[in-house]
Amino acid sequence: MHLDIIFENEQFIAINKPSGLLSIPDRLGQEISVKDLLKQKLGSIYTVHRLDRDTSGVIVFAKTEEAHKELSQLFEGREMEKYYVGLVYGQMMNTSGSIDAPIMEHPGKTTKMMTHAKGKLSLTDYEVLESFRLYSWVQFRIHTGRTHQIRVHMQHIGHSIVCDEIYGDAKPVLLSSLKKNFKLAKIAEEEKPILARLALHSSRLKFTLGGETFELEAPLPKDLRAVLQQLRKWKG
Numbered sequence: 001m002h003l004d005i006i007f008e009n010e011q012f013i014a015i016n017k018p019s020g021l022l023s024i025p026d027r028l029g030q031e032i033s034v035k036d037l038l039k040q041k042l043g044s045i046y047t048v049h050r051l052d053r054d055t056s057g058v059i060v061f062a063k064t065e066e067a068h069k070e071l072s073q074l075f076e077g078r079e080m081e082k083y084y085v086g087l088v089y090g091q092m093m094n095t096s097g098s099i100d101a102p103i104m105e106h107p108g109k110t111t112k113m114m115t116h117a118k119g120k121l122s123l124t125d126y127e128v129l130e131s132f133r134l135y136s137w138v139q140f141r142i143h144t145g146r147t148h149q150i151r152v153h154m155q156h157i158g159h160s161i162v163c164d165e166i167y168g169d170a171k172p173v174l175l176s177s178l179k180k181n182f183k184l185a186k187i188a189e190e191e192k193p194i195l196a197r198l199a200l201h202s203s204r205l206k207f208t209l210g211g212e213t214f215e216l217e218a219p220l221p222k223d224l225r226a227v228l229q230q231l232r233k234w235k236g
Contacts, residue, residue, distance in 0.1 A: 057202025087199035
């Protein structure tokens with residue numbers, strides 16, 4: 001599998017991860033991950049952070065033990081600026097704001113998180129970039145790095161991420177839901193979705209390492225560009 005390299009130097013490598021690919025090997029180790037592919041290419045590689053399997057976008061791996069330590073400290077010390085973009089359900093009442101709601105593991109489900117007073121401090125800023133009839137296109141900045149943070153916080157305020165099977169509605173986005181007089185092509189048996197994966201993308205990381213400032217950006221993947229194009233087209 002070809003990896004889309006955003007940036008590489010002697011200290012670290014940044015990848016534009018596709019949706020559907022694991023960041024690091026899971027417990028079973030049966031599926032290929034970004035880390036596996038980088039190991040094949042570079043030999044030793046160190047995990048700094050991770051993205052959910054279905055989230056696309058920029059992810060960084062360290063190439064040396066020293067860089068791993070420094071980058072990990074940037075994440076832990078909240079000195080890493082982390083920006084995401086995503087499509088959420090509904091029109092948001094406030095065009096910008098902050099969600100300050102602690103997050104903890106769901107007591108009944110090992111792969112699920114939830115907001116709870118006993119959870120860990122979790123802070124997400126959001127800004128609505130575009131509003132549509134059924135959806136909003138939003139930029140997020142996370143100040144903490146909790147598992148599923150944006151997904152949990154957006155569910156918390158009633159605007160879950162589109163196609164989120166854990167915290168929202170897994171139903172895909174169909175053109176027939178946007179276009180009033182939609183007609184299925186005669187040769188097609190069923191309508192193909194214009195988006196069928198978690199609508200969340202890690203768009204930008206900004207940090208200073210060894211006195212040098214890095215701003216790493218991951219362009220939007222084709223599927224998210226396509227759904228935005230259709231939303232804009234049928235906005236009226």
